[in-house]
Structure formats: structure tokens, C-alpha cells
Amino acid sequence: MPGAELKPSRRLGVLIIASIAAFMGTLDGSIVNLALPSIAKALNAGLGYLILVPTIYLIVLASLQTTFGRLADVKGRVRVFNFGVVVFTAASLLAGLSQDILQLIFFRVIQGAGAAIMAATATAIVAEAYPPSKRGAAIGVNTMAVYIGLTVGPVLGGFLVQVFGWRSIFLVNLPIGGLVLLLSVYWLRGMGESSVNRSFDLGGSATLTLFLTSLLLVLSQGDLGFNTVQTATLASVSLISLAAFVHIERRVNEPLMDLHLFTSNRLFSAGNITALLNYSTTAGTVLLISIHLQSILGFSPSEAGLIILTQPLVMVIAAPIAGWLSDHIEARILSSIGMLIRTLGLLMLAFYDAALSSSFIVIPLFILGLGNGMFSSPNTNSILSSVSRERYGLASGTIGTMRTMGQSIGIALMGSIVSYAMPSGTFMHLSSDASGLTTLFVNGAKTAFLTASILSGIGVFTSLIRGKEIKRSS
DSSP states (O other), X not given: OOGGGSOHHHHXXXXXXXXXXXXXXXXXXHTTGGGXXXXXXXXXXXXXXXXXXXXXXXXXXXXXXXXXXXXXXXXXXXXXXXXXXXXXXXXXXXXHTOSSHHHHHHHHHHHHHHHHHHHHHHHHHHHHHSOHHHHHHHHHHHHHHHHHHHHHHHHHHHHHHHHHOTTHHHHTHHHHHHHHHHHHHHHSTTOSOOSSOOOOOHHHHHHHHHHHHHHHHHHTHHHHTOOHHHHHHHHHHHHHHHXXXXXXXXXXXXXXXXXXXXXXXXXXXXXXXXXXXHHTTTHHHHHXXXXXXXXXXXXXXXXXXXXXXXXXXXXXXXXXXXXXXXXXXOHHHHHHHHHHHHHHHHHHHHHOGGGGSTTTTHHXXXXXXXXXXXXXXXXXXXXXXXXXXXXXXXXXHHHHHHHHHHHHHHHHHHHHHHHHHSOTTOXXXXXXXXXXXXXXXXHHHHHHHHHHHHHHHHHHXXXXXXXXXXXXXX
């Protein structure tokens, strides 16, 4: 059912359902961080296994979004979306009931798969429900929900762990997931039907998942404690599986990821590359600022969370406005402005000493929030508007893969820059050291922020070269 045929009230229902699902999936990527000490104590878990609790979720989320986005185009988006809600909610229950760390890691894998299904289909359902002239504003609201989930997680997680215990961060998904499923059965009926009968590219799905999983494991090898041989083996697997994926996609009739879009559709390729650059400098930045607030400036987890809320609060305002503007102004202009603004915020963190003080740090956070809000909605609208309706699921899944890959790559890259600046094994003593380690950490963080600003600056260029859009009529 095309968006132009839906009543406004039903479109709003679709948007609410998709936004709650987007919030819920991304929330669980960040809410667990403040609960890790409690999980370690309760389940008697070592650091190597503990790190897998947040990492494995992001790896699965990044690896499977494109797969499920393509599957949704074949089997029907709403049907696949509802299945994802069920998987995510059930896995949340099992994770909350885990009796040892291996059980928790296993259920986080399943939870990540459910989140990947929801992420790959939610934006596509919104894009189908709204006509092109109104799609940008709707995607702005959906994007706002994604960012809120990403950045509110630590604040909500700290509160839940303190009041109800670590299991509550998983069990809180049960009423939300149940509500989303009930609303979806009612509001989304008759939507998202498969428009064509297509085969599913199993070989492409398997090789893409293997490539992304091995790549993210290599980037996280410092945390997971892999030795040189293991890291080299994973790197080889990553390269071989990437080559196999490209080989398969060039030869199958119905590929999982249409590589032709990246070579012939500049709007699609430039938008996705810019999204990867944006997200690779977002999650790592928030992580380092969170550590700085707690370990260097001495704020409590709840106080640090409230300060970090500056960024998503600005996004809440900027994302819908930017989405609405993208229906009237070219996305390359709005997205490029957004990338430029956030580049300036990262440069401030890298070179202006006062930017990391307790009284000034909200300023760069405000700038980063404004830049991210200005970028994401127009960029997403541009990517989806560059493909035909039957490929919305593919495009949505690709965007989600870029987002989660960027988060994982950014955390690994910026974290490794800081770790190299500090002597091995000294990070755990950071909060008790008054001078030496503090200086080393701050210098490493500034180098990481400078690296992020360079990547963000490249994103200004990749956003600008996407070319002019051709607005589709209703």
C-alpha cells in the first residue's frame, strides 16, 4: 500500500511503531555499558568474556542488517519486522534470566539478530508509508529515535542498575516489545507486502556476515585478547570472505547487495560512505567523553549521563527540522553543513584545552548534537529517495549496517589511540592518579578527537560530491 493511499492518522501510527522499535534496538547497544561491573560480580566473569557482552551485540547487528533488509524485500517487510520484535523480546527475557556469562553472551547474539531485523525494516516501512513530499520529516523523527536510543542508554542503564539491578536493563524490553507487537499487528496490517517474487541470495548473505564479523573482531582484538596468529587468521578470513562476496554478487541474478548501486548511483554510494564516516566518529567520541567526565573530572555515572544528554537533546530538536528541510533543500547541502558543524566540534575537543573542562564541555557536546541532527535525516532521506520503492528494505538495511559498523570501528579506533598513549595495564588506575596517567589519557583523547575530525572533514567532501537529487513525485 503506497504512502499516498494511507490516511494521516495511520501514517502517524506507522511512524510511532517504527520509532519505538528503532529506539529499543539501538538502546540495547549502549545501555549495557554501565551494568558491566555488576554483571561481572554477579556472574563471576573475567574481563575477556565481559567485553563480549556489548561487542557481540554490535557485531551481530552490523553483520545481519543488510541480510534481513534484503529478506524483507522478498518475504514482506511487516512480516519480517514482527518476527524481529518477537526474537528481540524473547532474547531480552532470556538474557535477563542468564545464570552465567556464556549464557548471557549467547542470548546477546540472539538479541542482536532481533535488533538487526527491526533496524533493517523499520525505516523502510516509514519510507513506504509516506509520500516523497513528506518522507523527509518522517525519517527525521525516526532518526531522532535512533540517536536517543544510542545516547540515552548510559543514563537509563545507570538508573536501572542502581535501583533494580543489572537484569532490569534486559527485562525492561518485555513490556515495550509486547506493546510494539500489538500495535504492529493492528496498525501495519496490509502494508509491506512483497511486491515481487524473488530468490534469496544465501551465498551473499553468508559471505557478507563472515566478512563483517571477522573484520569487527580484528578491530576489537585488543579488548578480546587475541594473539598475533589469531589476529592474522581473522584478517585473512575477512579479506577472503570480502573477495568471495564481491565475486558472488557480480554473478547471481538477485544479489543481496546490488553493487551496481554503489558504482552507478552516486547519491546512494556517497550517502552511505558519508554515513559510515559520521558514525565512526560518533560512538567513540561519546565513549571517551564519558570516561573523561567520570575518571578525570570526577562526576558520578548519573551526573556524567546527564551532561552527555546535551547531545541527544539538541538532536531531538535538530533532526526533525533537518528532515523537514530536506523535503525543500538538497540533502547534499544540509548534510554537508551538518558534517562541517560536527567537524568544528571535534576540532574544539582536539585543540581547545578548556573544551574538556567541567564548565565548558557542554559547548562541544551542543555543537556535535547540532551537526549530527543536521546530517542524519537529510542523508537518510537522500539515500532512500535514490532507489525505487521495492528496494527500500535493501537501502534501509545498508544504512543500518553503515551505522553499526561505524560505531564498532570508531570505538575500536579511538579506543586504541588512547590505549597506545598509556602504559599497558594502567587504564584501571586512571581515576586514582592525579597527574601522570591523567595527562597521558587527555593527550591520547585529543589525538583521537583530531583523528575523528579528519574523518568527519572527509565526510564533508563525500557528502558534497553526491550530486543533485531528483525529487520523486507522489
